Every structure is written in C-alpha cells, then in structure tokens.
Amino acid sequence: MIGTNELIMIxxxxxxxxxxxxxxxxxxxxxxxxxxxxxxxxxSELNLREFEKSIKEPTAPKSKVQETAQKLGIxxxxxxxxxxxxxxxxxxxxxxxxxxx
Numbered sequence: 001m002i003g004t005n006e007l008i009m010i011x012x013x014x015x016x017x018x019x020x021x022x023x024x025x026x027x028x029x030x031x032x033x034x035x036x037x038x039x040x041x042x043x044s045e046l047n048l049r050e051f052e053k054s055i056k057e058p059t060a061p062k063s064k065v066q067e068t069a070q071k072l073g074i075x076x077x078x079x080x081x082x083x084x085x086x087x088x089x090x091x092x093x094x095x096x097x098x099x100x101x
Contacts, residue, residue, distance in 0.1 A: 002010075018026055066076050069084040072091055076084060
C-alpha cells in the first residue's frame with residue numbers, strides 16, 4: 001500500500017515534470033480515459049455473458065427428424081439424424097399399450 005510520503009513524492013515529481021499549469025488538463029485526461037476504460041470493460045463483460053449464453057443454449061434450428069424424435073420422447077442430444085431415424089423406427093415397431101376402460 002502506498003503511504004503518505006510516497007504520495008507526496010509522486011505528486012512532487014509530477015509537478016516538476018509537467019508544471020503546475022498542466023495539472024488540471026492532466027487530471028481531466030486521466031478521468032476521461034478511466035471512464036472510457038470502464039465503459040469498454042462493461043461492454044466486454046456483456047459480450048462475454050452473451051457468448052456464454054449462446055454456448056449453453058444451442059440456437060441451431062432443429063431438423064424435421066429431430067422435431068419428430070423429440071415429440072416421440074426420444075432424447076436427441078448428441079445423436080445424428082441417422083441415429084434418430086433408427087430410434088424412431090424402433091419406437092414405431094413397439095406394440096402400443098392399450099388401457100382398458
């Protein structure tokens with residue numbers, strides 16, 4: 001942590017290097033650059049959150065095979081259309097359970 005003596009020394013060096021008349025202009029430019037930095041940081045965090053959300057939620061449209069399999073209650077994650085077609089065919093070959101009234 002910077003102590004009082006160090007701050008006074010830094011301020012003295014700044015006054016010697018830039019002069020007392022340039023200090024307000026220097027402070028203004030530092031303030032505006034900090035504002036721009038924070039704005040860019042918030043924007044990048046927002047973009048990162050949107051990217052993470054897009055990874056978690058696939059936005060690719062489902063094919064007809066995927067839609068049909070999902071309607072039949074077949075898990076479609078990680079399966080190709082050919083695998084899903086096989087699963088659909090197997091599920092259609094199973095005898096249906098009929099409930100008696």
